[in-house]
Amino acid sequence: MSVALEEQRSEQALAPAYDLAAVRAQFPILAETVHDRPLVYLDNAATTQKPERVIAAVGDVYRHSYANVARGVHHLAERATDAFERSRAAVQRFFGAASPEEIVFVRGTTEAINLVAASWGSANVRAGDEVLITGLEHHANLIPWQRLCAEKGAHLRVAPVDERGEVSLEAFAAALSPRTRLAAFAHVSNVFGTVLPVREMVELAHRAGALALVDGPQAAPHLAVDVQALGCDFYAFSGHKVYGPSGIGALFSRAEILREMPPFLTGGGMVRTVSFETSDFADPPTRFEAGTQNLEGAVGLAAALEFLDGIGRENAASWERALLARAVERLAEIPGVRLLGAPRERASLVSFVIEGVHPHDAGTVLDSEGIAVRVGHLCAQPLMASLGVAAVVRASFALYNTLEEVEALAAGLSRVREVFGR
Amino acid sequence: MSAAGELSDLYQDLILDHTRKPRNFRELPAANRRAEGYNPLCGDRVSMMLDVAGDTVREVAFQGAGCAISTASASLLTEAVAGKSLEEVRRLVAAFVARVTGGEAPAGSEEVDLGKLEALAGVREYPMRVKCATLPWRALEAALADGEPVVRTE
Numbered sequence: 001m002s003v004a005l006e007e008q009r010s011e012q013a014l015a016p017a018y019d020l021a022a023v024r025a026q027f028p029i030l031a032e033t034v035h036d037r038p039l040v041y042l043d044n045a046a047t048t049q050k051p052e053r054v055i056a057a058v059g060d061v062y063r064h065s066y067a068n069v070a071r072g073v074h075h076l077a078e079r080a081t082d083a084f085e086r087s088r089a090a091v092q093r094f095f096g097a098a099s100p101e102e103i104v105f106v107r108g109t110t111e112a113i114n115l116v117a118a119s120w121g122s123a124n125v126r127a128g129d130e131v132l133i134t135g136l137e138h139h140a141n142l143i144p145w146q147r148l149c150a151e152k153g154a155h156l157r158v159a160p161v162d163e164r165g166e167v168s169l170e171a172f173a174a175a176l177s178p179r180t181r182l183a184a185f186a187h188v189s190n191v192f193g194t195v196l197p198v199r200e201m202v203e204l205a206h207r208a209g210a211l212a213l214v215d216g217p218q219a220a221p222h223l224a225v226d227v228q229a230l231g232c233d234f235y236a237f238s239g240h241k242v243y244g245p246s247g248i249g250a251l252f253s254r255a256e257i258l259r260e261m262p263p264f265l266t267g268g269g270m271v272r273t274v275s276f277e278t279s280d281f282a283d284p285p286t287r288f289e290a291g292t293q294n295l296e297g298a299v300g301l302a303a304a305l306e307f308l309d310g311i312g313r314e315n316a317a318s319w320e321r322a323l324l325a326r327a328v329e330r331l332a333e334i335p336g337v338r339l340l341g342a343p344r345e346r347a348s349l350v351s352f353v354i355e356g357v358h359p360h361d362a363g364t365v366l367d368s369e370g371i372a373v374r375v376g377h378l379c380a381q382p383l384m385a386s387l388g389v390a391a392v393v394r395a396s397f398a399l400y401n402t403l404e405e406v407e408a409l410a411a412g413l414s415r416v417r418e419v420f421g422r
Numbered sequence: 423m424s425a426a427g428e429l430s431d432l433y434q435d436l437i438l439d440h441t442r443k444p445r446n447f448r449e450l451p452a453a454n455r456r457a458e459g460y461n462p463l464c465g466d467r468v469s470m471m472l473d474v475a476g477d478t479v480r481e482v483a484f485q486g487a488g489c490a491i492s493t494a495s496a497s498l499l500t501e502a503v504a505g506k507s508l509e510e511v512r513r514l515v516a517a518f519v520a521r522v523t524g525g526e527a528p529a530g531s532e533e534v535d536l537g538k539l540e541a542l543a544g545v546r547e548y549p550m551r552v553k554c555a556t557l558p559w560r561a562l563e564a565a566l567a568d569g570e571p572v573v574r575t576e
Contacts, residue, residue: 358489360464364551368429377465390465390487419433420490
């Protein structure tokens with residue numbers, strides 16, 4: 001975290017450490033036109049676009065290595081299984097996990113968190129216990145806990161967010177109690193872009209006797225995540241937010257925790273022996289991977305992680321900070337634009353409202369200029385309610401965006417104000 | 423994508439005028455029919471209030487918060503519906519919904535003159551925004567049906 005802070009304080013770069021034009025050329029969709037204008041894709045926090053090597057990796061599975069993973073003895077089954085397990089090892093390396101067995105493939109973050117709530121939660125949370133989240137969580141890191149607590153007669157506690165859009169360690173510590181079984185919090189807020197002090201939060205949770213789950217999809221593309229350095233017990237993320245395919249993601253958990261967890265989904269592939277009376281479940285991670293696995297997704301994800309590491313996560317992060325700094329500067333100059341939150345450490349996205357203009361109207365006008373942004377409640381309705389807004393506009397940046405695209409956003413917002421006569 | 427209409431077809435002057443100065447935007451104490459429309463996608467809420475006497479809609483008013491399209495649509499609705507018979511209102515709703523969704527007007531509503539409401543037809547070219555235009559009309563339908571007090575767009 002301190003490294004990131006130092007970099008943020010240093011001079012903002014006017015060019016990335018990599019060949020931006022060459023990187024953009026690897027993303028075929030960036031050459032699309034929208035309403036006869038070049039696409040300006042600034043909705044990367046919703047999902048990222050895919051480079052050729054990811055598209056090719058998915059295609060290559062279908063062309064050369066496709067079979068059902070971990071079934072059969074024929075040659076293609078062997079190739080498929082091998083490719084699947086190599087992808088697991090790639091994810092392990094990317095997140096710094098101790099072994100590939102600590103990586104469970106899932107559809108995405110939502111499934112990862114639901115898995116923890118249903119499996120670990122059902123075995124470990126009892127009436128009167130507490131689960132702690134923060135006030136800025138995405139619905140995916142709220143509703144599974146809400147449901148678990150309702151089923152168990154446990155209590156869901158919410159650590160407050162301050163006006164900067166930060167969760168202070170004091171407020172977080174104060175919300176922990178001896179009854180807290182689990183603290184679940186975002187690594188990076190999908191509304192404010194706040195980078196939360198997760199290492200310290202994990203430590204506080206552990207000191208209170210709770211486990212810690214980090215909701216990581218907004219962090220994985222922008223920060224070097226090392227689950228062992230963070231010390232977290234669970235880390236959840238989605239492949240499609242790091243230039244990989246949709247429908248694939250991973251849950252990290254420490255081996256000793258996974259070993260004690262009951263299955264989530266049951267069925268084919270996750271068992272050793274089955275009789276009509278009982279079943280003997282496989283060891284992790286297979287225990288949590290019921291049914292035919294998303295081989296092409298896993299292979300595509302591994303290709304995406306290799307792509308990102310090829311550019312260098314630090315290089316990507318440093319350029320994204322330059323884009324974000326320019327965006328914040330330009331947005332602040334536009335009369336009537338109000339930025340939400342002012343976190344001291346922020347990753348790659350900014351949300352705002354425009355006085356007198358509904359976000360959906362702003363989104364339609366920007367779209368007519370070829371600019372894609374997110375508008376709406378960002379799957380964070382309780383946070384929107386506490387901010388007193390129904391919806392916001394969010395611009396989010398990826399390693400392939402340019403300063404010209406940030407300027408296009410600013411010009412597009414001036415057009416918004418023109419159309420609505422303010 | 424490039425088939426979408428010009429922005430000026432969507433945000434016509436008449437629509438922007440109704441957005442900035444919505445007509446009949448107030449509480450209606452005499453209302454005997456009410457319903458709320460809610461779009462969970464954008465958080466828009468519109469509350470339609472009607473004073474119906476016998477077979478006639480005497481007065482309509484609305485409240486709520488929404489985008490330019492839903493606000494203008496609700497405002498134009500109040501002007502278009504006031505003074506009409508329940509049967510005329512039903513035909514108007516059917517004709518309007520068909521016009522903005524690009525569907526066929528159902529039997530009996532083909533001849534309905536949409537008048538100023540024609541200004542909202544541009545929304546057809548913006549599939550993601552059609553529900554903004556129909557939200558107040560769905561609430562109107564619900565109010566007249568006296569059934570569900572809150573209608574959702576999805």
